[in-house]
Amino acid sequence: MAVVDAEVDVLIVGGGPVGLTACALLERWGVRVSLVEKRGELSPFPRSRLVNVRSMEIYRGLGLAGEITSGAFGPEFGRIRFRDTLHDSDFATAAMVGINAPIPESPVTGIVTSQDRLEPTLLAAAGTRMRFGAELVDLTEEADSVLAVLVDQRSGEETRVRARHVLAADGAHSTVRQRLGIGTAGPGALAAVTTVVFGADLDGWCADQPAGVYFTAHGSFLPLYPEGGWAWLGPTPEDSEHTDWPGLVSRALGPGAGVRAEVTRVQHWVMNAFVAERFRHGRILLAGDAAHAIPIVGGLGMNTGIADVHNLCWKLAGVVHGWAGPGLLDTYETERRPVAHRTLQQAVANSKLMFEAQRLRHEQLHSGGAAPTRVELPWSDRYFAQLGLVLGVAYRSDAVLSDAVLTDTLLTDGSTPPEPSETGTDYVPSAEPGHRMPHLWLTPDRSTLDAFGEWFTLLTPDPAAWEQQATAPGVLHIERLPDEHADLCGLSPRGALLIRPDGHIGARWRDCPPSDNILRHALTALTGHDETRSG
Known part of the structure; x- marks a missing residue:
């Protein structure tokens, strides 16, 4: 051994x-x-x-x-800006929803x-x-x-x-x-990319128009820290071992910029x-x-x-x-x-949107006339339309008991829970089982999300109706849900939501407990706990 x-x-x-x-x-x-x-x-x-x-x-x-x-x-850096070169004016810009403002x-x-x-x-x-x-x-x-x-x-x-x-x-x-x-x-490997970390005084071009990313035709520029520092991201040159990185980044800043980049680190990587x-x-x-x-x-x-x-x-x-x-x-x-597959699809779509904005600008510059100062972005004010994917994830598994099958005996009818509804690119809060519990204020400074942690949480307008319920092994907290939130969650005054430790809704009872052991059954089903093995 x-x-x-x-x-x-x-x-x-x-x-x-x-x-x-x-x-x-x-x-x-x-x-x-x-x-x-x-x-x-x-x-x-x-x-x-x-x-x-x-x-x-x-x-x-x-x-x-x-x-x-x-x-x-x-939060003012929660924005992306499109420029021909870094020291040019924006030809397009978009806010990162959920980053640039509450x-x-x-x-x-x-x-x-x-x-x-x-x-x-x-x-x-x-x-x-x-x-x-x-x-x-x-x-x-x-x-x-x-x-x-x-x-x-x-x-x-x-x-x-x-x-x-x-x-x-x-x-x-x-x-x-x-x-x-x-x-x-x-798709596998999409591109060979190099990140160059450098120092340069770029405040004259960027201080009045902050952004998390400046996307240019010569690579992307990213401010690194509030106190200073920059990174440039671009395609890895064929002869990367002999590339003049300070010169490359300085040229990417734009003709006539007159700024020499002081390179401190270079990293080559593959975008997979x-x-x-x-x-x-x-x-x-x-x-x-x-x-x-x-x-x-x-x-x-x-x-x-x-x-x-x-x-x-x-x-x-x-x-x-x-x-x-x-x-x-x-x-x-x-x-x-x-979720990983949907996220991969969204990231590929994001890339297409980025390149589409650049293509539109290229067409403007080569149209023969004076280039307009703006490009209409190929998406709405939702930055890459991904908030629904960030907050709208909904799970379907044995660790979620859907409304359709949650009964006193739980899943004994052999039916299959319905697929969780898709929110698309916009986020629509939902209290259906499987979804992230919506953020609602329990008190002026305490969110529903603050009620979850190392335990399961029962949210109900009527805690007294549920406190006598026997529970399965594990930890359960009961929290009062303010009455004004009951309708939003699809609950009657005596209904309840059972929230998993990760903040996703495991089960919902629209009305009062149908039996004395329904909560115990639900927790046992959600956790896959075999009660015959418990001490």
């Missing part, structure tokens, strides 16, 4: 935002976690730039939203920041044992655990960790996914587009870019991974602590893989 150096409940592979967020979520549930990252430190590159409104809701629940916001750009559908606002600023905040918030410079080289699935072999990249020393489950958040080139032989579906064929292999689960690589246009990739682990971690905690059955983990793929 192999010598085991450590035993944990969950081993997380990958120390990016998704893995670090999973650490924080699992620790909140009291799950023993260890994280390994093959890099020797956090990434120094800015990489992902947008923390959308749904991710900020998750960080609000972890108590991190204020700190993350304090190091980010102000929206009534959420208690938080998304932000523009850099991944290398977000990650240290997440790392500082986690008390988990983390090993940087340790690469996973082997995985062996056993009957009730997974044995992982790690190699220290400096010393070459091998260690073995036994975990009840492994969460692979190790990126688009995931070692775990490849070792498991899990294939991918989708795919979804893994499976998100689960026994006790091993994929999340983030390991499960789906999303093109960067629209800022959906990292945020989709954060939503993955928000969906997964309460389920892992339930299985580890015994108040949920192992089958609950099957609902992770059932719920999140369709």
Whole structure:
């Protein structure tokens, strides 16, 4: 038998935002976690730039939203601007809905920041044992655990960790996914891209017209931090080893700009587009870019991974602590893989919209007459029309009890729950089971979203009618829903909503409890808990 150096409940592979967020979520549930990252430190590159409104809701629940916001750009940077060159005037601009200003559908606002600023905040918030410079080289699935072999990249020393489950958040080139032989579906590699981090005084062109992204014909320019710093993104040149990067970026700024870029870092990478064929292999689960690589246009990739682990971690905690059955983990793929496919489609559509705006400008400039100062964008005021995808995700799985089949005996009629309604590109709040619980104010400074955490929550206008209900193993909180919100949620004065720990509605009773054990039955069904095994 192999010598085991450590035993944990969950081993997380990958120390990016998704893995670090999973650490924080699992620790909140009291799950023993260890994280390994093959890099020797956090990434120094800015990489992902947008923390959308749904991710900020998750960080609000972890108590991190204020700190993350304090190091980010102000809401006026929640805008994209199109220019011929950076020092030209805008020929088009669009707001990032949910970033540039508060929206009534959420208690938080998304932000523009850099991944290398977000990650240290997440790392500082986690008390988990983390090993940087340790690469996973082997995985062996056993009957009730997974044995992982790690190699220290400096010393070459091998260690073995036994975990009840492994969460692979190790990126688009995931070692775990490849070792498991899990294939991918989708376009694959779309483009070779280079990010150049540089310093330059560009305030004269941008201070009065801030933006998170300036999209030009010569690459995209992104301000990195409120105190300064820039990045340029563009196609990787064929002879990248001998490219004059300061010269290339300076030329991209525009003819006659007279600014020399001081380059500090250069990173080459591939823009991928795919979804893994499976998100689960026994006790091993994929999340983030390991499960789906999303093109960067629209800022959906990292945020989709954060939503993955928000969906997964309460389920892992339930299985580890015994108040949920192992089958609950099957609902992770059932719920999140369709979201990944829709998100990939949206990101590809975003890219087409971006290039369409540039094509229209190209036609204007080559029409023979004086070029107009504006281009009518090929989309509405909804930035890339994605708010419905960010807040309107609806799940269908065994962890959701639909209105149509929620009866005293639960699912005994053999019927199939209907597909959740699609919100399209706009977000329409809904209290139907499977949807994210809409943001409603319980008190002047407390949202419905603040009522969810390490527990299931019953929201009802009449708590007394439900307090005598017997419950299944697990944690249940009962919260009073103000009477004025009952109709919006499709409830009578004695109805109730059962909210999962991830804020999605697990069940809805439009009227009073139909029996004394209906809530117990619902919790047992949602968690897949086998009551015959409970003590």
